[in-house]
Amino acid sequence: MSGHHDHAHSLADDLKVIETMMARRRALKWFAGAGTAAFVAGCGGSDGSSSSVSVVSSGTAAATPTPTATATATPTPTATATSSSTACIADPTETAGPYPGDGTNSASGSTSNVLTVNGIVRSDIRSSFISTSTVATGTLLTLTLTLVNVNATCAPLAGYAVYLWHCDRQGNYSLYTAAAESYLRGVQVTDANGQVTFTTIFPGCYDGRWPHMHFEVFSSQSNALSGRYAILTSQLAMPAAVASTVYADTTTYPSSTANLARVSLTNDNVFADNTTAQIAQQTPSFSGSVAAGYTATALIGIAR
Incomplete structure (x- = not known):
């Protein structure tokens, strides 16, 4: 990405690490073993050893790795979802990357844990809430995620917490490559229907990764705010057609069109080994326009 040459360098490092991992279990093993500065060498953003980090110190979460769910990454077909005509499957575990800000990684000897900071529980995530009030600009997106239990005929999971994070229109991550934000x-x-809704922007596409969003699921808000005990860490893939339409605005998304042209779902280092069914569930359904903003929905399958 223009102006972020450490993107490419760090991506090369990512690929070397990721290519050694075994199919679906690669991210789980890597995530579970990363609790120090070495974790910053993961995937996402301008993920490099030289990244600048705005640190939120937390003594309660320390650098404790977040245990992930015992659910297998292999799709688990179940009965038809109660609110949908399609069957749900368990979402695969994916890497959190080096920029989760959830207490599982560190830089310069300090732990970055935004989950323990007042104000993190919010629906509109476009503004900074720690040291500045900067509002991230970009194409408006209202995203609704529905959590379901794949072992109980896709019944909604109420009272679960979802932590969502993603890069800005220029491919930078707050607390890290956008260190002040x-x-x-x-x-x-999640409500009684297992749903959460976030107001955000469409993420940019940075060099080497398909446009995406990260999320972690916790069994309760208290677990989420302790910055540990995630039962699922995964990612959402943005639809190709919508991404191309959004990125046509090169003033708002200056590098995304060129970066998107160099990557595909089949060679992306996170999504490439997923099944067709997994990719379909990980890709939100969109409606709307650049001018009016988009609404999107996605099903998140959890094996409980």
């Missing part, structure tokens, strides 16, 4: 991160708790 804390935007595009937030936690919501």
